[in-house]
Amino acid sequence: xxxxxxxxxxxxxxxxxxxxxxxxxxxxxxxxxxxxxxxxxxxxxxxxxxxxxxxxxxxxxxxxxxxxxxxxxxxxxxxxxxxxxxxxxxxxxxxxxxxxxxxxxxxxxxxxxxxxxxxxxxxxxxxxxxxxxxxxxxxxxxxxxxxxxxxxxxxxxxxxxxxxxxxxxxxxxxxxxxxxxxxxxxxxxxxxxxxxxxxxxxxxxxxxxxxxxxxxxxxxxxxxxxxxxxxxxxxxxxxxxxxxxxxxxxxxxxxxxxxxxxxxxxxxxxxxxxx
Amino acid sequence: xxxxxxxxxxxxxxxxxxxxxxxxxxxxxxxxxxxxxxxxxxxxxxxxxxxxxxxxxxxxxxxxxxxxxxxxxxxxxxxxxxxxxxxxxxxxxxxxxxxxxxxxxxxxxxxxxxxxxxxxxxxxxxxxxxxxxxxxxxxxxxxxxxxxxxxxxxxxxxxxxxxxxxxxxxxxxxxxxxxxxxxxxxxxxxxxxxxxxxxxxxxxxxxxxxxxxxxxxxxxxxxxxxxxxxxxxxxxxxxxxxxxxxxxxxxxxxxxxxxxxxxxxxxxxxxxxxxxxxxxxxxxxxxxxxxxxxxxxxxxxxxxxxxxxxxxxxxxxxxxxxxxxxxxxxxxxxxxxxxxxxxxxxxxxxxxxxxxxxxxxxxxxxxxxxxxxxxxxxxxxxxxxxxxxxxxx
Numbered sequence: 001x002x003x004x005x006x007x008x009x010x011x012x013x014x015x016x017x018x019x020x021x022x023x024x025x026x027x028x029x030x031x032x033x034x035x036x037x038x039x040x041x042x043x044x045x046x047x048x049x050x051x052x053x054x055x056x057x058x059x060x061x062x063x064x065x066x067x068x069x070x071x072x073x074x075x076x077x078x079x080x081x082x083x084x085x086x087x088x089x090x091x092x093x094x095x096x097x098x099x100x101x102x103x104x105x106x107x108x109x110x111x112x113x114x115x116x117x118x119x120x121x122x123x124x125x126x127x128x129x130x131x132x133x134x135x136x137x138x139x140x141x142x143x144x145x146x147x148x149x150x151x152x153x154x155x156x157x158x159x160x161x162x163x164x165x166x167x168x169x170x171x172x173x174x175x176x177x178x179x180x181x182x183x184x185x186x187x188x189x190x191x192x193x194x195x196x197x198x199x200x201x202x203x204x205x206x207x208x209x210x211x212x213x214x215x216x217x218x219x220x221x222x223x224x225x226x227x228x229x230x231x232x233x234x235x236x237x238x239x240x241x242x243x244x245x246x247x248x249x250x251x252x253x254x255x256x257x258x259x260x261x262x263x264x265x266x267x268x269x270x271x272x273x274x275x
Numbered sequence: 276x277x278x279x280x281x282x283x284x285x286x287x288x289x290x291x292x293x294x295x296x297x298x299x300x301x302x303x304x305x306x307x308x309x310x311x312x313x314x315x316x317x318x319x320x321x322x323x324x325x326x327x328x329x330x331x332x333x334x335x336x337x338x339x340x341x342x343x344x345x346x347x348x349x350x351x352x353x354x355x356x357x358x359x360x361x362x363x364x365x366x367x368x369x370x371x372x373x374x375x376x377x378x379x380x381x382x383x384x385x386x387x388x389x390x391x392x393x394x395x396x397x398x399x400x401x402x403x404x405x406x407x408x409x410x411x412x413x414x415x416x417x418x419x420x421x422x423x424x425x426x427x428x429x430x431x432x433x434x435x436x437x438x439x440x441x442x443x444x445x446x447x448x449x450x451x452x453x454x455x456x457x458x459x460x461x462x463x464x465x466x467x468x469x470x471x472x473x474x475x476x477x478x479x480x481x482x483x484x485x486x487x488x489x490x491x492x493x494x495x496x497x498x499x500x501x502x503x504x505x506x507x508x509x510x511x512x513x514x515x516x517x518x519x520x521x522x523x524x525x526x527x528x529x530x531x532x533x534x535x536x537x538x539x540x541x542x543x544x545x546x547x548x549x550x551x552x553x554x555x556x557x558x559x560x561x562x563x564x565x566x567x568x569x570x571x572x573x574x575x576x577x578x579x580x581x582x583x584x585x586x587x588x589x590x591x592x593x594x595x596x597x598x599x600x601x602x603x604x605x606x607x608x609x610x611x612x613x614x615x616x617x618x619x620x621x622x623x624x625x626x627x628x629x630x631x632x633x634x635x636x637x638x639x640x641x642x643x644x645x646x647x648x649x650x651x652x653x654x655x656x657x658x659x660x661x662x663x664x665x666x667x668x
Binding site for chain 2: 118
């Protein structure tokens with residue numbers, strides 16, 4: 001890694017937002033939205049309109065999401081809280097473009113994601129969303145740098161730039177010296193930091209964290225939450241899914257889900273008052 | 276593409292034992308195809324070679340019933356001279372009924388009457404002395420050209436044979452020439468072998484038999500490509516004489532060669548096909564392992580898809596892995612098969628070299644197998660739902 005930035009003390013990293021690959025009309029539109037979104041904090045990033053997700057279980061229809069409407073603006077830190085079976089995971093899958101709703105519309109950065117094909121969804125995930133999973137979901141046979149490089153690789157970014165950006169991302173979470181290590185050589189907290197680095201590498205519009213502290217002890221959990229706050233303070237939009245109201249208290253806005261419906265949506269202070 | 280190639284290599288190295296076992300099927304299949312096809316081809320080409328030395332351009336004519344109508348040597352020579360563009364050598368072929376004697380012992384050497392052309396037909400060279408001459412035939416000279424083995428047996432050494440006399444039945448013949456040794460191995464240099472013969476002028480053979488008619492001729496075509504024309508011309512001529520095609524037979528050695536060639540082709544296709552089945556089985560093995568690999572790596576696929584890998588990318592990764600696995604197997608199989616072909620050839624006492632076609636085909640097939648049998652597992656992987664895949668442990 002000779003070409004890497006030697007200035008390790010700085011936390012502010014300027015990414016080159018111009019992507020080198022050829023852009024389709026659609027992508028260009030998306031980029032426009034992205035520029036707009038990052039340009040003006042407060043602009044709508046996520047808009048869910050009457051989202052239904054219905055699973056057929058035998059003769060019964062299970063309404064995992066039962067008419068959810070929600071707007072999240074650029075720069076927000078939102079916690080989606082709900083008990084197991086409340087439908088919050090289904091909602092996260094839809095927000096994360098991992099799944100499409102049975103009915104309703106979902107706009108992410110102005111693009112209608114509701115009825116995209118598999119490959120279009122993959123493209124949206126790649127360009128706009130950085131995932132942080134409960135189980136970290138690092139690939140065990142790749143070293144840290146290669147893990148962080150993955151989303152950039154799927155974006156079609158060349159090897160040299162990929163390495164540079166991935167290394168900067170690792171620096172951001174303070175693990176640049178361990179880039180050669182394999183994930184299983186790290187502690188849980190460190191692995192989660194690598195997965196944060198991976199989420200950041202593609203410079204996404206949205207960071208989607210699914211129970212990010214679920215597999216961590218309370219101390220490292222706090223560190224990770226602190227990190228998310230820091231990222232939010234830098235202007236990143238964060239949506240965090242959790243079952244634990246006390247974790248949700250770290251966010252700025254809480255959306256509570258119960259039986260597939262939103263039962264509360266408001267500032268964290270107001271949420272604190274009701275629990 | 277390069278990326279998925281690297282990933283494939285990595286995955287193969289990451290699972291050495293399994294990759295090796297998967298390859299083993301391909302290795303055995305490819306090696307079997309190469310060994311069987313190459314050995315059969317090499318063996319058959321030695322057979323053909325020895326057959327060719329018997330004279331592929333030779334056409335044998337035999338008249339089955341000489342009582343009603345005969346075929347004189349004048350008629351045959353006339354025919355040959357009219358068709359010199361088609362035919363080259365001609366000789367009557369007269370079997371002598373009496374045996375060659377060595378003192379009081381009877382030898383089993385073949386004794387036959389030929390014209391001066393016979394040495395040309397056999398493409399033999401003289402070791403000593405001279406060939407039968409036209410004048411010997413016309414003058415019914417009691418002379419003989421003998422084989423190297425015959426000369427050695429009768430006179431101790433072929434060097435002392437010329438000028439000495441041999442006895443066939445009660446007739447004494449003067450040895451005028453000895454033919455060079457033909458047998459390469461000492462095993463073949465034996466009684467009744469290629470070097471054990473006595474040639475005498477056919478006129479002498481006829482008078483020794485007490486017959487006035489010739490029932491068998493050997494004629495050679497100028498070139499084997501026109502063998503069919505030659506046979507046709509002969510049959511036309513013979514039919515004009517005999518007016519009944521049951522009274523004579525014309526058999527060209529080239530026909531036998533054609534027959535032999537087609538049998539070889541069939542045999543090598545059959546053996547190749549049997550070995551090919553083992554390649555097919557190997558392909559199923561590749562598919563099986565790839566399916567296991569996909570199942571095992573469901574979570575990995577889920578992560579990759581979540582991070583933005585499109586179907587084609589996942590597809591490419593698994594197809595590439597299958598293709599690389601079976602190509603490596605194919606290369607190893609070719610190397611082992613080629614080495615084994617040489618070794619088996621040596622053991623069989625023939626010069627066996629791997630047939631380039633067999634090498635090319637079996638390599639192509641092994642890559643094809645990887646692509647074909649890798650496709651199904653790969654498309655299963657590509658279609659995995661990222662949510663389900665992420666949920667799997």
